[in-house]
Amino acid sequence: QVQLVESGGGLVQAGGSLRLSCAASGRSFSWDTMGWFRQAPGKEREFAAAISWSGSTSYADPVKGRFTISRDNAKNAVSLVMNSLKPEDTAVYYCAARRGSLLVRSGADYEYWGQGTQVTVSS
Numbered sequence: 198q199v200q201l202v203e204s205g206g207g208l209v210q211a212g213g214s215l216r217l218s219c220a221a222s223g224r225s226f227s228w229d230t231m232g233w234f235r236q237a238p239g240k241e242r243e244f245a246a247a248i249s250w251s252g253s254t255s256y257a258d259p260v261k262g263r264f265t266i267s268r269d270n271a272k273n274a275v276s277l278v279m280n281s282l283k284p285e286d287t288a289v290y291y292c293a294a295r296r297g298s299l300l301v302r303s304g305a306d307y308e309y310w311g312q313g314t315q316v317t318v319s320s
Contacts, residue, residue, distance in 0.1 A: 206314030230247055263281045
């Protein structure tokens with residue numbers, strides 16, 4: 198059974214940092230594109246960042262320069278380091294995976310999803 202399990206969420210003050218981790222199991226994701234999405238209360242889910250199997254990355258404009266996505270294929274894991282956090286970054290963050298190497302930003306194109314981890318940034 199394929200599973201993606203996120204961890205690392207929590208409460209942090211504005212300007213602080215958090216590191217989210219996503220552990221994948223059930224099969225190897227080494228050749229897949231991995232992504233992070235987020236959904237704030239009352240808003241639609243939105244793309245945050247993605248990384249291809251080769252390490253190419255893509256970031257949404259609101260997080261560019263503050264968030265860094267990385268992966269460890271040997272551990273079947275992906276991380277998201279979030280710096281200079283803002284209250285508007287408050288959301289449930291989801292890890293996702295899709296077959297192939299394209300850095301896709303649409304959640305509809307991702308096949309596997311985690312259950313999400315809450316990130317709350319206080320002002």
